[in-house]
Amino acid sequence: MAETIKLSSLAIGASAVVREYPKQGNAFLRLREMGVLPGTTVTLIRTAPLGDPLEIKVRGYNLTLRKTEAEHVLVEALKPST
Amino acid sequence: MPADTAKPAAPSRTPVYALVGNPNCGKSTLFNALTGLKQKIGNYPGVTVEKKIGTAYSQHGHPLTIIDLPGAYSLAARSPDEAVLRDVLLGRRADTPIPDRIVCIADATNLERNLYLVHQILDLGRPVILVLNMMDVAERAGLVVRAARMEKELGIPVIACEAINGKGLVELKLAMSRHDLPLSRHSWAIPAPIAPAVSEIAASLSENDRRPPLIARAEALLLLTDQDSVRVAGSRPLSERTVEILRSWEKRWAAQGTDWAGALVNSRYDAITELCTHVIERGGMKTGASVSDRIDAVVTHPVWGWVVLGAIMSALFLSIFTLAQFPMDWISEHMASLADAVKHAMPAGDLRDLITDGAIGGVGGVVIFLPQILILFFFIGLLESTGYMARAAFIMDRLMSRVGLNGKSFIPMLSSYACAIPGIMATRTIEDTKDRLVTILVAPLMSCSARLPVYLLMIAALFPVATVPVAAKVGIMISMYALGTLGAFGFAWLFKRTLLKGEPPLMIMELPPYRLPKIRDVALHMVERAWLFLKRAGTIILGISILLWALTAYPKAPVGATDAQQIAQSYAGMAGHALEPVIKPLGFDWQIGIGLITSFAAREVFVSSMGVIFNAQSGEGNTAPLRDALLAAKWPDGRLLFTPLVCITLMVFYVFAMQCMSTIAVVRRETNSWRWPLFQIAYMTGTAWFVCLLIHQIGRALGY
Numbered sequence: 001m002a003e004t005i006k007l008s009s010l011a012i013g014a015s016a017v018v019r020e021y022p023k024q025g026n027a028f029l030r031l032r033e034m035g036v037l038p039g040t041t042v043t044l045i046r047t048a049p050l051g052d053p054l055e056i057k058v059r060g061y062n063l064t065l066r067k068t069e070a071e072h073v074l075v076e077a078l079k080p081s082t
Numbered sequence: 083m084p085a086d087t088a089k090p091a092a093p094s095r096t097p098v099y100a101l102v103g104n105p106n107c108g109k110s111t112l113f114n115a116l117t118g119l120k121q122k123i124g125n126y127p128g129v130t131v132e133k134k135i136g137t138a139y140s141q142h143g144h145p146l147t148i149i150d151l152p153g154a155y156s157l158a159a160r161s162p163d164e165a166v167l168r169d170v171l172l173g174r175r176a177d178t179p180i181p182d183r184i185v186c187i188a189d190a191t192n193l194e195r196n197l198y199l200v201h202q203i204l205d206l207g208r209p210v211i212l213v214l215n216m217m218d219v220a221e222r223a224g225l226v227v228r229a230a231r232m233e234k235e236l237g238i239p240v241i242a243c244e245a246i247n248g249k250g251l252v253e254l255k256l257a258m259s260r261h262d263l264p265l266s267r268h269s270w271a272i273p274a275p276i277a278p279a280v281s282e283i284a285a286s287l288s289e290n291d292r293r294p295p296l297i298a299r300a301e302a303l304l305l306l307t308d309q310d311s312v313r314v315a316g317s318r319p320l321s322e323r324t325v326e327i328l329r330s331w332e333k334r335w336a337a338q339g340t341d342w343a344g345a346l347v348n349s350r351y352d353a354i355t356e357l358c359t360h361v362i363e364r365g366g367m368k369t370g371a372s373v374s375d376r377i378d379a380v381v382t383h384p385v386w387g388w389v390v391l392g393a394i395m396s397a398l399f400l401s402i403f404t405l406a407q408f409p410m411d412w413i414s415e416h417m418a419s420l421a422d423a424v425k426h427a428m429p430a431g432d433l434r435d436l437i438t439d440g441a442i443g444g445v446g447g448v449v450i451f452l453p454q455i456l457i458l459f460f461f462i463g464l465l466e467s468t469g470y471m472a473r474a475a476f477i478m479d480r481l482m483s484r485v486g487l488n489g490k491s492f493i494p495m496l497s498s499y500a501c502a503i504p505g506i507m508a509t510r511t512i513e514d515t516k517d518r519l520v521t522i523l524v525a526p527l528m529s530c531s532a533r534l535p536v537y538l539l540m541i542a543a544l545f546p547v548a549t550v551p552v553a554a555k556v557g558i559m560i561s562m563y564a565l566g567t568l569g570a571f572g573f574a575w576l577f578k579r580t581l582l583k584g585e586p587p588l589m590i591m592e593l594p595p596y597r598l599p600k601i602r603d604v605a606l607h608m609v610e611r612a613w614l615f616l617k618r619a620g621t622i623i624l625g626i627s628i629l630l631w632a633l634t635a636y637p638k639a640p641v642g643a644t645d646a647q648q649i650a651q652s653y654a655g656m657a658g659h660a661l662e663p664v665i666k667p668l669g670f671d672w673q674i675g676i677g678l679i680t681s682f683a684a685r686e687v688f689v690s691s692m693g694v695i696f697n698a699q700s701g702e703g704n705t706a707p708l709r710d711a712l713l714a715a716k717w718p719d720g721r722l723l724f725t726p727l728v729c730i731t732l733m734v735f736y737v738f739a740m741q742c743m744s745t746i747a748v749v750r751r752e753t754n755s756w757r758w759p760l761f762q763i764a765y766m767t768g769t770a771w772f773v774c775l776l777i778h779q780i781g782r783a784l785g786y
């Protein structure tokens with residue numbers, strides 16, 4: 001199993017699989033209900049002009065979340081497929 | 083699950099259908115198509131924030147009651163708009179019939195997440211019809227969604243639709259008028275460690291809280307996925323027994339390390355993923371950057387993003403000054419000739435004055451600003467229907483976080499440029515109550531369309547000569563909008579630090595794909611706003627103008643008094659004079675004072691009041707533009723009243739002061755107390771007074 005990194009430190013344009021996920025907290029329950037679960041593939045699309053929040057693509061739609069939340073989500077980066 | 087088919091709806095009663103789905107999936111578009119009503123449509127999550135009831139007719143002409151609802155991602159509501167959906171579905175709203183049947187709408191391009199809510203709805207055990215909307219977009223993206231297969235898997239009618247083009251409506255109506263709508267063969271594996279808790283809580287809910295069995299089970303599941311479970315129970319608090327059971331399970335799981343809420347969500351998504359492998363074919367999906375991605379690369383670019391924002395704003399204000407000039411002159415000319423025609427046709431007297439000075443002078447002064455207001459609404463409509471609104475929130479989030487709010491608060495603030503009332507309603511999408519309150523408190527500082535006539539009149543008085551470049555006028559206008567916006571940010575910062583301290587809010591928001599603006603939607607919205615504006619002009623403003631005219635015409639001065647003396651000693655004059663000591667330090671006299679008092683009803687009444695007051699003094703001659711009458715006005719000692727400094731000060735007063743009855747009423751309703759609207763009047767009008775005092779006194783000291 002590859003190493004996990006924080007979602008917030010993923011490179012722009014890179015995809016990753018969510019591995020570890022905080023159990024508590026309103027933000028994380030909401031993210032879960034919106035389809036960001038352990039095992040889900042997400043792609044970091046961009047950061048906002050001022051660096052925060054992040055925009056990710058998950059299950060075919062685009063979602064924003066702040067860095068403070070993304071720091072708690074551990075992901076396993078996928079090798080860019082050709 | 084119980085019986086296979088629902089009982090046929092009692093023939094005596096019209097069946098009630100609720101339209102339910104994720105935000106921005108096209109519920110209101112479908113509602114409009116079914117009922118012919120005109121709910122607001124926009125391409126961002128959270129357009130609809132209150133339920134709306136309409137009637138559709140089945141293919142056989144039977145009436146069907148339809149409820150349009152705000153969107154939600156989950157029945158475990160996080161914000162007031164989501165709570166509306168939950169409460170209507172669970173029958174907790176006294177003013178809304180509990181829906182007999184539910185039409186679930188899912189965005190076909192985004193099925194997995196959309197099905198999460200559908201999955202929860204199926205728990206309710208009521209007949210459900212599933213609509214797969216946006217099939218055109220799915221098709222263009224190369225996504226194949228097999229509705230027939232889905233129908234087989236779920237056991238309920240599944241209808242492919244393009245709400246925007248009216249496709250699929252007939253099929254939907256046919257399904258809706260079926261008497262024998264099947265119940266879903268909805269069974270999903272509640273995770274083993276949680277299942278006994280669900281049954282126990284459901285049993286307690288139906289025994290101790292008198293919930294019908296199916297609702298009890300659905301509510302038990304909800305209670306387990308919500309952090310603040312008692313609040314979710316809604317208006318009536320849960321019985322002690324239920325809370326006790328819930329708490330003891332939570333304690334047990336916490337000790338065992340069971341992530342119960344997570345497990346529930348996961349198992350729902352497992353069921354959904356399984357379903358989707360059968361019904362979705364992604365084979366033909368286009369890869370590479372979509373159009374939206376390419377637009378966003380510019381619009382949210384660190385440099386170009388700000389350029390785009392600036393360009394949109396400049397284009398808006400430039401068109402307000404240039405494009406509107408022609409229609410505005412036209413209206414203004416016709417109003418003047420109408421007044422003159424009445425003057426010639428009628429014998430002099432009170433009735434004639436009432437018509438020319440009260441009605442035409444007052445209302446006409448406001449109506450001439452209709453073109454500008456339409457332009458403003460056109461621009462805001464474009465922003466709303468393309469999807470830029472959500473991007474603005476994304477770009478602004480960082481700045482908003484500096485004042486303790488989040489980007490989502492920026493959407494209500496942007497809407498408040500049109501009118502604070504929809505802006506305040508839009509705060510229902512904000513999760514945190516304190517953040518929502520702060521946004522409500524500052525939203526009226528964003529310059530609304532009712533201020534536009536005041537600004538425009540003052541700018542006209544400021545630059546009476548035609549040679550002044552448009553850029554100067556645009557510059558002043560932008561400064562006023564900027565001042566209000568900065569004020570809103572400043573006060574939000576202050577309130578978040580003092581009165582309403584709280585956690586930094588979340589910024590979890592969906593960015594919808596861009597869509598071509600629906601010119602029809604934008605135009606409909608503009609026509610509606612124009613109608614609203616004219617209706618206001620014909621009712622409130624006309625009423626106040628006539629009342630004000632009467633208050634300026636009585637009591638009658640002794641024969642031989644001039645028009646000016648008449649007004650000065652009238653009832654209105656007395657009120658103005660009473661206020662004068664307070665506003666004289668700001669450079670305002672009693673006549674402006676009358677305008678300040680009357681515009682507590684609505685800000686544009688200031689313009690109509692000036693029309694009434696100064697037209698009445700212009701005597702018998704032809705009706706001149708209000709601007710000229712203002713420029714001729716003087717203090718008793720002969721100084722000009724509307725000096726450039728006073729014009730600016732007045733504009734600034736209108737930037738800050740809280741003068742709008744309807745806003746006050748809405749704030750009272752949304753915050754459920756008089757405390758906040760009263761506080762709002764005090765802080766906003768107080769700020770207006772202090773800032774104007776500063777400007778006027780400094781300006782005077784500098785020799786203006």
Ligand SMILES: Nc1nc2c(ncn2[C@@H]2O[C@H](COP(=O)(O)OP(=O)(O)OP(=O)(O)O)[C@@H](O)[C@H]2O)c(=O)[nH]1
Pocket residue numbers: 103104105106107108109110111112122123124125126127128129130131151152153154215216217218219243244245246247467597600
């Ligand atoms: N291409 C396409 N666009 C659609 C369709 N249905 C709705 N839209 C667009 O989707 C956007 C959202 O539509 P609304 O009807 O406001 O969505 P809603 O579900 O009421 O949204 P909220 O009130 O925010 O929950 C608008 O821009 C519509 O024009 C469709 O079938 N095809």
Ligand SMILES: [Mg+2]
Pocket residue numbers: 109110111122129130151152153
């Ligand atoms: Mg809607």
